[in-house]
Amino acid sequence: MSERHPTPEYMRRAIVHAVHQEDLPCEQTAGFLGIGETTVGRVLQLYRKIGDVAPRPQAGENFSRSRGKMATQLTRRVAQNPAATVRELIEALAARKDVLMSRPSMRRVLH
The missing domain is CATH 1.10.10 (Arc Repressor Mutant, subunit A)
Incomplete structure (x- = not known):
């Protein structure tokens, strides 16, 4: 297998x-x-x-705050300021939404 x-x-x-x-x-x-x-x-x-041979349930997908509404807001922010760096976007998000986001998470949202 x-x-x-x-x-x-x-x-x-x-x-x-x-x-x-x-x-x-x-x-x-x-x-x-x-x-x-x-x-x-x-x-x-x-x-x-x-006592059974049924496969164990697969783990669910982790909830990510970087989906949906937040992703839309980030996309809008990038459209308004295309020269913004990932660090600047993370800092702006932290200041405005009180949300901490890692660089890899931000990159996933943007790509």
């Missing part, structure tokens, strides 16, 4: 079945299913911990 994609539930169930019902060792289970031993270990650890 890939680092970017969770192990499919059918594969998780096959891992638990092979180890708990068929008494196969983790190494043999991994080889038989064509997956890594680490994946087998993680699935079994999750199964022991919560």
Whole structure:
């Protein structure tokens, strides 16, 4: 399986079945299913911990104040003063809205 994609539930169930019902060792289970031993270990650890093989919920996206209304205001401010530096925009925002924003956040808003 890939680092970017969770192990499919059918594969998780096959891992638990092979180890708990068929008494196969983790190494043999991994080889038989064509997956890594680490994946087998993680699935079994999750199964022991919560008693299920359903994947854990993915984390939600962090709320960013630099979206929506604030992004519109920043875009307007840049249109009014295109020569403004990122630092000047951050300082103006902090003074006007009492909001602290990092340079990377400001750059994300502007690009």
